[in-house]
Amino acid sequence: xxxKIATRQAYGDALTALGEKYENVVVLDADLAExxxxxxxxKKFPERHFDCGIAEGNMIAVAAGIATxxxxxxxxxxxxxxxxxxxxxxxxxVGYPHLNVKIGAxxxxxxxxxxxxxxxxxxxxxxxxxxxxxxxxxxxxxLETYAAVEAAINHQGPVYLRFGRAAVxxxxxxxxxxxxxGKGIVLSEGKDVTIVATGLMVHIALEAKELLxxxxxxxxxxxxxxIKPIDTELLVKSASKTGAVVTAEEHNVIGGLGGAVCEAxxxxxxxxxxxxxxxxxxxxxxxxPVLLEEYGLTAQNIAAKAKAAVALKK
Amino acid sequence: xxxxxxxxxxxxxxxxRLGTLEAVHAASSGHPGGSLSIAxxxxxxxxxxxxxxxxxxxxxxxxxxxxxxxxTAPALYAALANRGYFDTALLKTFRSADxxxxxxxxxxxxxxxxxxxxxxxxxxxxxxxxxxxxxxxxKDYRVYAVLGDGEVEEGQVWEAAMFAAHYKxxxxxxxxxxxxxxxxxxxxxxVDPTPIDKxxxxxxWNFICIYCHDLEAIEAAAEAAxxxxxxxxxxxxxxTKGKGVSFMENKVGWHGKxxxxxxxxxxxxxxxxxxx
Numbered sequence: 001x002x003x004k005i006a007t008r009q010a011y012g013d014a015l016t017a018l019g020e021k022y023e024n025v026v027v028l029d030a031d032l033a034e035x036x037x038x039x040x041x042x043k044k045f046p047e048r049h050f051d052c053g054i055a056e057g058n059m060i061a062v063a064a065g066i067a068t069x070x071x072x073x074x075x076x077x078x079x080x081x082x083x084x085x086x087x088x089x090x091x092x093x094v095g096y097p098h099l100n101v102k103i104g105a106x107x108x109x110x111x112x113x114x115x116x117x118x119x120x121x122x123x124x125x126x127x128x129x130x131x132x133x134x135x136x137x138x139x140x141x142x143l144e145t146y147a148a149v150e151a152a153i154n155h156q157g158p159v160y161l162r163f164g165r166a167a168v169x170x171x172x173x174x175x176x177x178x179x180x181x182g183k184g185i186v187l188s189e190g191k192d193v194t195i196v197a198t199g200l201m202v203h204i205a206l207e208a209k210e211l212l213x214x215x216x217x218x219x220x221x222x223x224x225x226x227i228k229p230i231d232t233e234l235l236v237k238s239a240s241k242t243g244a245v246v247t248a249e250e251h252n253v254i255g256g257l258g259g260a261v262c263e264a265x266x267x268x269x270x271x272x273x274x275x276x277x278x279x280x281x282x283x284x285x286x287x288x289p290v291l292l293e294e295y296g297l298t299a300q301n302i303a304a305k306a307k308a309a310v311a312l313k314k
Numbered sequence: 315x316x317x318x319x320x321x322x323x324x325x326x327x328x329x330x331r332l333g334t335l336e337a338v339h340a341a342s343s344g345h346p347g348g349s350l351s352i353a354x355x356x357x358x359x360x361x362x363x364x365x366x367x368x369x370x371x372x373x374x375x376x377x378x379x380x381x382x383x384x385x386t387a388p389a390l391y392a393a394l395a396n397r398g399y400f401d402t403a404l405l406k407t408f409r410s411a412d413x414x415x416x417x418x419x420x421x422x423x424x425x426x427x428x429x430x431x432x433x434x435x436x437x438x439x440x441x442x443x444x445x446x447x448x449x450x451x452x453k454d455y456r457v458y459a460v461l462g463d464g465e466v467e468e469g470q471v472w473e474a475a476m477f478a479a480h481y482k483x484x485x486x487x488x489x490x491x492x493x494x495x496x497x498x499x500x501x502x503x504x505v506d507p508t509p510i511d512k513x514x515x516x517x518x519w520n521f522i523c524i525y526c527h528d529l530e531a532i533e534a535a536a537e538a539a540x541x542x543x544x545x546x547x548x549x550x551x552x553x554t555k556g557k558g559v560s561f562m563e564n565k566v567g568w569h570g571k572x573x574x575x576x577x578x579x580x581x582x583x584x585x586x587x588x589x590x
Binding site: 050053060061064066067070088089093218 | 374378379418420421422428429430432433435436437438439441442443444445446447448451469470473474476477480481524
């Protein structure tokens with residue numbers, strides 16, 4: 001096994017591997033099957049893969065219609081065109097009737113890289129989590145992606161799955177890893193500050209923990225793969241121990257993981273929460289590492305914010 | 315169509331029109347014009363054509379009906395109530411906070427509603443999904459949808475039209491309520507979507523044009539749709555918005571307005587007189 005895989009690739013692989021076991025799964029794409037990796041599923045199950053052409057709104061509502069008949073459709077496109085272009089279809093044709101549609105959104109965030117701002121969706125978590133009854137999942141690695149896809153199949157109701165274009169390292173041991181929708185995972189315990197990360201930022205948060213050690217700060221790192229429903233219990237438990245929180249996500253700092261964590265903690269246990277993410281800006285073209293650096297999605301920035309959060313403690 | 319069937323369907327069309335007006339009058343809001351225009355289509359589908367069972371609304375092999383022009387829910391509710399899905403007495407709870415008869419169709423709470431609709435274009439796509447699912451499951455149910463003529467201005471309608479033709483969804487039949495009026499005025503003055511029939515033809519659909527206040531013409535179109543293999547069918551229905559109520563007919567103002575007590579009484583009197 002390679003030590004890295006893009007979660008979009010893991011998504012296509014998971015659908016393909018699970019397609020045998022779950023005969024009710026059908027997959028829709030909008031002319032991006034090569035990029036979203038549902039093309040892998042198409043090769044194995046051509047009779048259960050339907051290209052909808054460049055018509056995302058229709059694709060989502062077609063998926064809704066399919067779901068009314070008892071099948072489990074996965075509708076895929078880039079996050080921008082799934083959550084963005086087809087927002088209203090997701091809200092009215094999937095969310096409102098609470099249909100069993102799974103939206104596999106790839107190429108989320110600025111790690112799209114060279115294609116630039118029109119294709120870099122930093123707003124999808126915010127859009128999706130305001131839809132009542134929608135589950136929002138952003139896996140951090142290949143193994144978690146596989147588990148999330150299977151959990152989504154077994155979950156009755158709409159699920160938004162957020163995947164990235166860039167390869168990310170494997171974080172978990174297959175033998176011990178457990179995935180449950182709505183349950184965050186403590187990756188590394190600590191006592192001084194809690195770093196809450198999702199998706200691509202999880203492995204970067206682990207790097208930040210190492211940086212903080214040099215300053216004598218012991219950080220707890222939590223992977224929140226399910227942004228909705230968020231694991232308030234775990235957040236409160238960790239924050240009550242550390243007294244300060246930093247969030248890290250490849251998304252606008254408004255409305256995403258950072259927003260969700262602030263909402264949860266402000267009601268249950270107000271502590272300083274500083275957010276690392278895209279600072280209410282559009283993306284741009286560039287190599288992924290260059291963009292992550294420029295937009296502050298780095299271990300150094302997480303560590304700096306962690307120190308600032310510790311300083312804000314009463 | 316034999317005489318007894320025709321008489322029955324005429325009675326049911328009248329019941330749908332009266333139920334529509336009762337619901338809209340009771341709610342003091344709603345969309346009578348486009349509900350009255352589709353009453354004959356709904357009568358034919360719900361009382362003659364569709365393989366449905368009001369006692370088993372979720373029957374997997376049933377024919378499906380999607381009211382893509384969801385704002386004309388009163389007509390659908392009147393059809394469902396008269397078909398036995400729920401008590402006709404509930405029609406007057408339309409749009410009230412304790413009713414399952416929402417302003418626009420809600421599949422989660424209303425027996426017999428196969429798809430939640432209201433946002434134009436979405437229902438048509440969902441109907442395509444139902445039809446596709448039937449095809450790949452080797453089920454022989456058919457899917458019917460009713461669209462508005464203003465609705466076809468939505469881009470998504472043409473995405474769905476392309477999709478249905480591409481996947482050869484010949485188990486799908488749509489009726490386009492071509493009554494010529496939308497909220498802002500005559501459709502040809504707002505943003506002219508005509509010729510609607512030629513557009514569907516260009517999108518590789520089987521198309522049929524009928525005068526839709528003629529039950530035998532509706533039957534002939536539905537039969538022709540079933541006979542057509544390899545293509546979905548669009549029935550372009552020349553209808554009269556507000557059909558059956560003199561002061562509502564062809565008046566755009568009655569798109570989304572409820573009659574007052576006097577108007578309601580007059581409308582009921584006209585409809586019942588005509589059918590006696």
